[in-house]
Amino acid sequence: MGRVRPWAIAAAAALAASCAAAQDATVAPPQSGAGVAHPEIWPAYDYPVPQRPEDERLIAGLLSRMTIEEKIGQLVQADLCCVTPADVKTYNLGSVLNGGNSGPFGDDLAPAEKWLQLADEFHAASTDRSDGGVGIPVIWGTDAVHGHSNIIGATLFPHNIGLGAMRDPELIERIGQATAREIRVTGQEWTFAPTVTVPQDFRWGRAYEGYSSNPQLVASYAGAMVRGLQGPPQTDDLLDGPYVIASTKHYLADGGTDRGVDQGDAKIGEEALRDIHGAPYGPAIENGVATVMASFSSWQGVKMTGNRSLLTGVLKERMDFGGFVVSDWNAHGQVDGCTNASCPQALLAGIDMYMAPDTWKGVYEDLLARARAGTIPMARIDDAVTRILRVKARLGMFEAPKPSERLLAGRYELLGAPEHRAIAREAVRKSLVLLRNDGVLPLRPGGRLLVAGDGADDLARQSGGWTLTWQGTGIDNSHFPGATSLWAGLRQAVEAGGGSAVLSPDGSFEQRPDAAVVVFGETPYAEFQGDRATLQLDPALTAPWETMRRLKAQGIPVVAVMITGRPLYVNPALNAADAFVVAWLPGSEGGGLADVLVGDAQGRPRFDFSGKLPADWPRTPDLAEGVLYPFGHGLSYASPRTPWTALPEIAGGAAADARTFFAAGAPTASWSLVVGNIDRVDETRITTSAAQALQGRVQVTATDYQVQEGARRFVVAGGGAATALSTHEPIDIARETNGDVLLLFTVRMDRAPASASVALRCEADGCGGAVPVNLPQGGEFVRYGIPLKCFAGKGVDMTRVSAPFVLQTEGPADFAIAEVRLGTDAQVVLPCR
Ligand code: BGC
Numbered sequence: 001m002g003r004v005r006p007w008a009i010a011a012a013a014a015l016a017a018s019c020a021a022a023q024d025a026t027v028a029p030p031q032s033g034a035g036v037a038h039p040e041i042w043p044a045y046d047y048p049v050p051q052r053p054e055d056e057r058l059i060a061g062l063l064s065r066m067t068i069e070e071k072i073g074q075l076v077q078a079d080l081c082c083v084t085p086a087d088v089k090t091y092n093l094g095s096v097l098n099g100g101n102s103g104p105f106g107d108d109l110a111p112a113e114k115w116l117q118l119a120d121e122f123h124a125a126s127t128d129r130s131d132g133g134v135g136i137p138v139i140w141g142t143d144a145v146h147g148h149s150n151i152i153g154a155t156l157f158p159h160n161i162g163l164g165a166m167r168d169p170e171l172i173e174r175i176g177q178a179t180a181r182e183i184r185v186t187g188q189e190w191t192f193a194p195t196v197t198v199p200q201d202f203r204w205g206r207a208y209e210g211y212s213s214n215p216q217l218v219a220s221y222a223g224a225m226v227r228g229l230q231g232p233p234q235t236d237d238l239l240d241g242p243y244v245i246a247s248t249k250h251y252l253a254d255g256g257t258d259r260g261v262d263q264g265d266a267k268i269g270e271e272a273l274r275d276i277h278g279a280p281y282g283p284a285i286e287n288g289v290a291t292v293m294a295s296f297s298s299w300q301g302v303k304m305t306g307n308r309s310l311l312t313g314v315l316k317e318r319m320d321f322g323g324f325v326v327s328d329w330n331a332h333g334q335v336d337g338c339t340n341a342s343c344p345q346a347l348l349a350g351i352d353m354y355m356a357p358d359t360w361k362g363v364y365e366d367l368l369a370r371a372r373a374g375t376i377p378m379a380r381i382d383d384a385v386t387r388i389l390r391v392k393a394r395l396g397m398f399e400a401p402k403p404s405e406r407l408l409a410g411r412y413e414l415l416g417a418p419e420h421r422a423i424a425r426e427a428v429r430k431s432l433v434l435l436r437n438d439g440v441l442p443l444r445p446g447g448r449l450l451v452a453g454d455g456a457d458d459l460a461r462q463s464g465g466w467t468l469t470w471q472g473t474g475i476d477n478s479h480f481p482g483a484t485s486l487w488a489g490l491r492q493a494v495e496a497g498g499g500s501a502v503l504s505p506d507g508s509f510e511q512r513p514d515a516a517v518v519v520f521g522e523t524p525y526a527e528f529q530g531d532r533a534t535l536q537l538d539p540a541l542t543a544p545w546e547t548m549r550r551l552k553a554q555g556i557p558v559v560a561v562m563i564t565g566r567p568l569y570v571n572p573a574l575n576a577a578d579a580f581v582v583a584w585l586p587g588s589e590g591g592g593l594a595d596v597l598v599g600d601a602q603g604r605p606r607f608d609f610s611g612k613l614p615a616d617w618p619r620t621p622d623l624a625e626g627v628l629y630p631f632g633h634g635l636s637y638a639s640p641r642t643p644w645t646a647l648p649e650i651a652g653g654a655a656a657d658a659r660t661f662f663a664a665g666a667p668t669a670s671w672s673l674v675v676g677n678i679d680r681v682d683e684t685r686i687t688t689s690a691a692q693a694l695q696g697r698v699q700v701t702a703t704d705y706q707v708q709e710g711a712r713r714f715v716v717a718g719g720g721a722a723t724a725l726s727t728h729e730p731i732d733i734a735r736e737t738n739g740d741v742l743l744l745f746t747v748r749m750d751r752a753p754a755s756a757s758v759a760l761r762c763e764a765d766g767c768g769g770a771v772p773v774n775l776p777q778g779g780e781f782v783r784y785g786i787p788l789k790c791f792a793g794k795g796v797d798m799t800r801v802s803a804p805f806v807l808q809t810e811g812p813a814d815f816a817i818a819e820v821r822l823g824t825d826a827q828v829v830l831p832c833r
């Protein structure tokens with residue numbers, strides 16, 4: 001377009017300089033070979049955001065006055081967990097964030113007022129110039145990934161996978177607008193959204209954060225969502241309007257990892273990288289997206305956070321991205337040669353801002369020392385600072401008043417406002433995918449409806465992960481004021497039509513219903529916890545299928561409604577029901593389901609089904625074995641009715657996921673239950689349900705938990721004993737340790753030992769660490785959790801854990817263990833002692 005782009009020139013100069021210095025520092029990324037992209041084969045774009053001369057003058061002026069400390073501070077983002085306003089002032093931090101488990105003043109579930117109050121405190125601290133500094137306003141980033149989803153009472157839109165079923169970019173833009181307005185109420189300026197991943201393997205637990213497996217569909221949404229959040233790319237001073245800045249993530253190929261492993265490696269060629277995973281970034285850039293978040297994952301073995309060819313060569317130069325690149329949660333620590341506290345490689349590769357939640361001080365000090373020593377080039381630092389300041393200028397941060405005095409701030413009635421909920425409800429309606437209808441739908445409102453299934457009245461479940469808490473666990477209906485569960489929506493619609501509805505999770509009834517809706521499906525998960533070995537619904541969640549069969553056997557027509565983040569093999573449910581609807585993760589406006597399911601008084605549909613599958617639906621738990629319904633499939637009321645042909649049903653349960661070590665009283669595949677002395681002499685592997693160890697000092701039997709013999713009981717006559725789960729193939733749980741994942745163990749203490757501790761062992765001799773625990777006596781099973789970070793802090797090498805659970809007891813004891821796994825849903829979190 002022939003425009004002069006000063007930032008591009010600065011970036012090129014910085015890059016040239018950084019190459020030279022990088023070689024000195026021996027932290028240079030490779031120039032060719034695996035994981036090195038060729039920018040010239042990628043599409044070129046034009047970043048449309050205008051450079052206002054007055055902003056450029058301001059930024060140049062600031063840059064000339066900023067100290068090296070102030071510059072480095074701008075490059076660092078800290079999490080609420082671990083930073084105070086005083087820190088922001090002292091270190092001139094560029095940004096703060098609230099991760100999935102953080103909220104203001106240590107309360108993840110803090111009321112909206114507290115978020116705004118803290119935003120003011122951070123703002124005041126950052127702009128305090130009493131120390132003679134330039135006082136650059138801090139920006140606050142949040143994961144508003146399906147509405148302002150960390151805030152109680154906010155509108156929760158369907159997760160992206162459901163939006164992908166709609167095929168409606170215009171509605172996506174309106175969702176972006178409503179989300180931006182709600183964010184502005186509580187004072188944040190930045191959302192880490194939209195996720196424009198193009199998931200290729202739905203075993204990945206974050207697949208639902210993506211719109212579709214189809215690059216064109218994702219690309220058709222990326223620009224619309226960016227525009228909805230930020231306004232048109234020419235918009236100046238975003239904070240004067242109802243806008244926030246967006247972040248397209250996770251660049252690149254987060255959805256392309258081998259076997260769908262979270263933070264894994266995309267073993268694909270550059271063309272696939274470009275054409276599948278790169279596709280949405282073009283429209284995002286053409287709509288002026290202000291930030292891009294680099295992915296945790298790697299391409300051809302090279303971590304994205306350290307990949308200069310992709311971050312600088314492709315994204316900033318070839319694609320002309322003029323905003324700034326933020327890294328993901330301590331992802332820099334995974335770059336070759338880096339640690340959480342030191343990673344100049346990331347800056348040199350093209351990261352402009354480090355998301356260093358709890359490690360910001362180390363990152364700051366390390367960068368500062370290197371900048372002073374001249375081993376990282378000033379030009380690269382200046383370029384990164386300039387990019388960040390340009391985005392702040394675009395927001396209008398330099399003139400904006402404190403957060404609580406900005407447009408929409410403190411207007412709490414906008415959180416969950418009726419006009420926003422209406423948009424979400426429309427999205428729910430449009431996202432439903434009908435896979436079967438033998439004629440029971442639409443439901444006649446005048447009749448008697450039975451609503452069954454454990455998912456029918458569960459707002460946390462229908463909202464999924466990244467809802468109020470990181471994994472979406474630990475919350476219940478009371479945390480969703482103003483929301484409508486699927487059950488509540490159905491009842492309203494049926495009653496409005498003169499009929500009646502009853503909720504009966506197990507499907508039992510007193511008065512025979514005319515029809516039944518049975519809601520079942522996945523429970524919430526996010527990073528790591530959602531990864532699965534196969535595309536099969538956890539057998540523990542299939543009890544409602546029995547309910548369907550029972551109702552049908554009594555001649556009651558059954559509508560199955562599935563809550564899910566992904567297509568799964570559910571043939572038994574498809575066979576058992578008379579109609580089958582995929583509701584995805586609909587969020588707070590469950591009324592959208594009833595809009596389509598419940599007809600008018602004449603029995604005609606009020607709204608038709610229009611949703612189409614955003615990805616292939618598998619025939620078996622292994623998609624490689626064939627597609628049952630292809631991408632784009634979805635019936636409507638107008639579809640011709642064809643007789644149902646029973647689908648093949650596969651016997652056997654799903655493979656336990658890799659992070660469950662002990663379930664239903666037995667070790668899972670590749671784990672052994674071993675009892676021995678604490679010093680590990682005289683170990684016995686327990687393989688039978690009545691067994692003994694330590695010369696009869698420990699008696700092992702079975703006991704009941706949930707099911708018959710669902711736990712193992714250990715009676716220790718006295719002395720020291722170690723009950724362990726171990727393997728010969730050590731596992732790497734460093735990634736989980738970086739997150740807030742816990743070691744969970746469900747135990748019943750019939751007789752508490754004199755003292756107890758829980759230890760982890762790793763591969764090498766002498767590598768391990770124990771946490772003293774207090775497990776009080778009591779007749780009930782309790783699911784305890786110990787943060788993995790606690791074991792790491794005790795020196796355990798989390799990359800090669802050979803025994804993820806060792807219960808060490810002293811003295812006579814009697815206890816039962818039902819389950820041991822990694823997770824976040826502890827009933828009691830034990831202190832790290
Ligand atoms: C996730 C990002 C998220 C960030 C902040 C990361 O672990 O991968 O998607 O934006 O945390 O919560």
Ligand code: BGC
Nearest residue numbers: 099100101329470738739740
């Ligand atoms: C945070 C998330 C983050 C994750 C990274 C969690 O502790 O709450 O926001 O995405 O760690 O692993």
